[in-house]
Amino acid sequence: MTSPIKPPDGNWWDQPVNRRESIWLGLGVGWSLILFGWMSAWTRVGDQNPIGETFRIDAEDYREKLTDYKDRATETDDGLVPPDRDVYLQAMRFQWDGAPVVLETGTEYDIHLNSFDVQHGFSLRPEDALSKQINLQVLPGYEWVVPMTFDEPGTYHIICNEFCGQGHRSMHGTIVVEEG
Amino acid sequence: MAHALDVLGLFDNEYRDDGFRTCSVTGLEVHRSVDNYVKLFGLTAVVALLFGGIFAFTVAMTRWEVVGLLEPADFYTHLSMHAWNLLIFWMVFMEIAILYVGGPMVLGRRLPITTVAKAGWAVMVGGAVLVNYAIWTTEPPNEAPLLTAYVPMPVSPLFYAGAIVFILGTVVAALPFFATMWYEKRENPKKTLPLVSFAAFVTSIIAVEALVGGLFAFVPTLFWRLELIEWWDAAWYRQMYWIIGHGTQQINLVAMIAVWYFLTHVVAGAEVVSEKVSRTAFILYLFFINLGAAHHLLSDPAVSTGWRLWNTSYAFYGATFASLIHAFAIPAGIEAGRRKRGKGGGLFGWLTSAPWSNPVFSSTIFSIILFGFLGGITGVMMGQLQLNMTWHNTFATVGHFHATVVLGTTVAFMGLIFFVIRTMFMRQYISERLASIQPFFYSAAMGIAVLMMMYVGILYGVPRRTAEVVENIPGTEFSLSAAAPLFAIFGIFALLAIAGGVLFVLVAVGSLVFGDRVENGDNADLVADGGLGMAQDPDDPVHAYEMRGTFVLCLVFLAAFAITYLLNWYLLTQLWSIGA
Numbered sequence: 001m002t003s004p005i006k007p008p009d010g011n012w013w014d015q016p017v018n019r020r021e022s023i024w025l026g027l028g029v030g031w032s033l034i035l036f037g038w039m040s041a042w043t044r045v046g047d048q049n050p051i052g053e054t055f056r057i058d059a060e061d062y063r064e065k066l067t068d069y070k071d072r073a074t075e076t077d078d079g080l081v082p083p084d085r086d087v088y089l090q091a092m093r094f095q096w097d098g099a100p101v102v103l104e105t106g107t108e109y110d111i112h113l114n115s116f117d118v119q120h121g122f123s124l125r126p127e128d129a130l131s132k133q134i135n136l137q138v139l140p141g142y143e144w145v146v147p148m149t150f151d152e153p154g155t156y157h158i159i160c161n162e163f164c165g166q167g168h169r170s171m172h173g174t175i176v177v178e179e180g
Numbered sequence: 181m182a183h184a185l186d187v188l189g190l191f192d193n194e195y196r197d198d199g200f201r202t203c204s205v206t207g208l209e210v211h212r213s214v215d216n217y218v219k220l221f222g223l224t225a226v227v228a229l230l231f232g233g234i235f236a237f238t239v240a241m242t243r244w245e246v247v248g249l250l251e252p253a254d255f256y257t258h259l260s261m262h263a264w265n266l267l268i269f270w271m272v273f274m275e276i277a278i279l280y281v282g283g284p285m286v287l288g289r290r291l292p293i294t295t296v297a298k299a300g301w302a303v304m305v306g307g308a309v310l311v312n313y314a315i316w317t318t319e320p321p322n323e324a325p326l327l328t329a330y331v332p333m334p335v336s337p338l339f340y341a342g343a344i345v346f347i348l349g350t351v352v353a354a355l356p357f358f359a360t361m362w363y364e365k366r367e368n369p370k371k372t373l374p375l376v377s378f379a380a381f382v383t384s385i386i387a388v389e390a391l392v393g394g395l396f397a398f399v400p401t402l403f404w405r406l407e408l409i410e411w412w413d414a415a416w417y418r419q420m421y422w423i424i425g426h427g428t429q430q431i432n433l434v435a436m437i438a439v440w441y442f443l444t445h446v447v448a449g450a451e452v453v454s455e456k457v458s459r460t461a462f463i464l465y466l467f468f469i470n471l472g473a474a475h476h477l478l479s480d481p482a483v484s485t486g487w488r489l490w491n492t493s494y495a496f497y498g499a500t501f502a503s504l505i506h507a508f509a510i511p512a513g514i515e516a517g518r519r520k521r522g523k524g525g526g527l528f529g530w531l532t533s534a535p536w537s538n539p540v541f542s543s544t545i546f547s548i549i550l551f552g553f554l555g556g557i558t559g560v561m562m563g564q565l566q567l568n569m570t571w572h573n574t575f576a577t578v579g580h581f582h583a584t585v586v587l588g589t590t591v592a593f594m595g596l597i598f599f600v601i602r603t604m605f606m607r608q609y610i611s612e613r614l615a616s617i618q619p620f621f622y623s624a625a626m627g628i629a630v631l632m633m634m635y636v637g638i639l640y641g642v643p644r645r646t647a648e649v650v651e652n653i654p655g656t657e658f659s660l661s662a663a664a665p666l667f668a669i670f671g672i673f674a675l676l677a678i679a680g681g682v683l684f685v686l687v688a689v690g691s692l693v694f695g696d697r698v699e700n701g702d703n704a705d706l707v708a709d710g711g712l713g714m715a716q717d718p719d720d721p722v723h724a725y726e727m728r729g730t731f732v733l734c735l736v737f738l739a740a741f742a743i744t745y746l747l748n749w750y751l752l753t754q755l756w757s758i759g760a
């Protein structure tokens with residue numbers, strides 16, 4: 001009795017399973033474990049992980065930090081040169097406050113991300129290699145500190161990729177990475 | 181007798197004195213109440229499909245910036261209409277119909293408490309109308325909600341109210357299904373449910389979990405919008421929202437798989453090669469699938485790494501494993517079932533001899549293949565913590581979910597509608613030929629459009645949900661113009677896919693209005709080779725038949741999976757170093 005629209009009768013649980021189906025089940029378990037194992041190992045040994053410390057913070061408090069950071073940073077024609085390894089950005093309709101910013105290759109920076117108003121998306125890529133792109137969610141009320149080390153110099157463009165209102169499409173900023 | 185309002189005679193099948201009829205295709209005893217409510221919900225779903233489909237045109241033609249149809253202000257409104265009418269209303273009305281098929285119809289019972297079903301339908305329609313009204317009348321400072329209505333973006337309170345009404349209506353409409361299960365179990369405590377009913381039951385439980393999550397997201401947000409409370413938390417909303425936002429996708433998935441088992445059996449003679457294995461897969465879904473909602477939060481700041489790893493992997497890929505089980509069990513069911521019917525020479529004879537000109541069959545098969553290869557594989561890619569950074573909020577995400585909800589679920593549900601037209605509305609297709617072509621045309625065009633969506637997202641980082649980014653980003657020289665050629669291919673195939681969708685509505689509605697009535701014996705061509713009785717011969721067990729062809733297909737699938745996985749990881753490792 002093997003119709004999906006009739007109740008199976010008798011001892012259906014003990015019906016044998018076809019050999020090829022059993023092999024497939026084994027492959028499925030193996031593949032599932034590989035998927036999990038690789039992903040979790042990469043958080044320890046890999047270089048690309050969406051992982052960083054998070055703090056709760058009011059938009060205004062974050063603005064104060066940002067203002068203080070800007071005071072300490074050096075203004076150049078290309079943008080702000082941060083005073084140390086911390087880089088502050090705040091997303092707000094419809095700009096990236098803190099950008100443009102000038103960084104160096106080979107230095108690990110702590111990129112601080114926060115939103116002043118609604119949710120935004122931090123989408124970053126170098127100008128000359130569009131397939132190298134990463135995307136992080138930016139939330140109001142949270143400060144996310146994501147370390148990044150750039151190895152190629154160039155102009156990196158930030159596009160907002162979370163709908164944040166009329167004008168969303170114009171929300172753009174840059175990170176200029178110079179040879180360090 | 182037909183109802184006075186039923187001028188088209190759509191609700192007037194002939195029933196015996198006890199209100200039942202015997203379906204000539206499935207052999208099921210179908211009660212009038214089941215027929216009528218499946219039709220009611222199915223028709224409502226098709227209206228939503230048609231309406232949402234109109235916005236597929238305006239949205240796709242805006243994203244193809246060479247055409248650039250809509251102004252940004254209108255674009256977000258249209259995108260919201262597209263998402264809610266298709267992803268929510270088309271699918272959920274269909275799913276209630278599927279619960280009534282999987283419950284009372286398969287069990288040969290009447291639909292109990294029909295007034296509740298009617299009330300549920302009315303409340304759902306009310307909620308849907310309210311949501312549409314709220315979206316369409318969006319005024320500044322409010323913004324269009326899109327699918328997600330993320331706080332704290334100001335969205336009309338009416339929208340949240342409409343969404344809540346719709347959720348409550350859905351729960352009410354599901355009650356007759358639960359009542360059916362209750363009566364069935366009380367009367368036959370020892371009898372095991374048929375697989376399709378069991379799948380419908382699992383769907384309904386996952387649905388209740390999802391709907392409750394929806395209330396957690398929308399009710400406090402409505403209070404906040406009405407200024408009754410001051411509190412909101414963007415991360416909390418996201419977590420609650422995705423319980424329903426992704427939960428409804430799991431409903432789509434499980435309902436679709438129930439439809440796969442049902443239709444492949446009925447029109448192609450598929451059988452269940454192992455009740456034990458297939459049911460275990462559904463149980464795995466029950467336990468693990470809802471964890472998957474976490475894959476929407478992988479690139480979020482507010483959830484811990486361990487939480488993300490555990491949940492996005494559905495606890496060590498428990499639900500992915502379940503899907504791999506169905507990926508074998510369903511084609512194997514077709515293969516072994518057809519070999520048993522003498523229709524399976526060689527490795528793939530069971531497939532080549534199958535009823536490809538029957539749109540019910542071809543829709544189901546395209547749904548299975550395209551869901552697996554395009555939707556399932558990419559879902560696992562973007563559901564990996566690190567790979568998610570390269571998919572999140574890009575157009576590739578849109579590609580992924582059009583592969584699941586359009587190529588997978590919508591195509592399967594179209595197959596079900598084709599089936600319902602013939603066996604419940606009792607109408608011939610207005611054109612056999614157009615009906616046979618539709619699944620091929622739609623699936624092929626949409627398949628290519630979906631691939632382009634994925635490519636522009638992954639290879640050029642084109643974001644989703646924006647009116648302008650390829651030709652021009654206002655205020656800067658920079659743009660993603662390198663993606664323009666792929667967008668041209670996308671645009672053309674999106675238009676073809678929309679034409680395929682129009683064809684579906686024309687054939688479906690045309691058949692209902694103008695199709696010849698099916699008379700005794702007219703549906704014989706739908707019946708699987710050799711009839712369905714064969715599946716019930718205890719001396720001819722299906723698991724003993726060959727499953728070589730399926731095995732080969734599954735190995736090809738696993739190879740495609742592994743290659744895509746490697747490519748995605750290769751791209752990721754090209755990036756600079758990110759994260760602690």
Ligand code: HEM
Pocket residue numbers: 236237239240243259260262263266267270271326327328578582585586590626629643644645646674675677678681
């Ligand atoms: C020919 C058919 C279709 C075409 C050409 C099409 C095209 C599109 C495009 C271009 C977008 C997206 C854009 C953006 O993010 O800027 C989109 C979004 C979307 N579509 Fe479709 N679509 C089709 C059918 C469907 C169907 C049948 C469903 C559901 C069952 C669906 C569900 C969605 C959803 C949920 C979104 C996302 C809305 C959001 O971001 O909030 N689409 N579609």
Ligand SMILES: [Cu+2]
Pocket residue numbers: 091092093094119120121160161162163164168171
């Ligand atoms: Cu933004």
